[in-house]
Amino acid sequence: MRQLLVRIPDDLHARLTAKAKHEGVSVNALANKALQAAAPPPGPSNGITTRRYRLREKARELGVLVETPAPPVAADRFTAALKETEGIGPVVEELWSDGR
DSSP states (O other): OOOOOOOOOHHHHHHHHHHHHHHTSOHHHHHHHHHHHHSOOOOGGGTOOOHHHHHHHHHHHHTOOOOOOOOOOOHHHHHHHHHHHTTSOHHHHHHHHTTO
8 A cells, every 4th residue: 555645734634634523534534535536446437447446336236345434543542642652753743743
């Protein structure tokens, strides 16, 4: 799995965080959902058919496709991790301030 670092305005991050909390998912899961919608997998609509796409669509048609959201981040675990890593260094503090 790859990681993507995206710099976004503070107000957008706040809105994403609020929406993720409201939906009971992580900001990462919410961003993945939005990115998937922006760049859907190749399919019949654009003339490219892949085996994986066909299998997913068949499973969806049969009602057996299970798409589970990422589990919500437990606030108490987040707070405990934040306290345990406080003062370690600027890189860790920057990651926490970004909500990662």
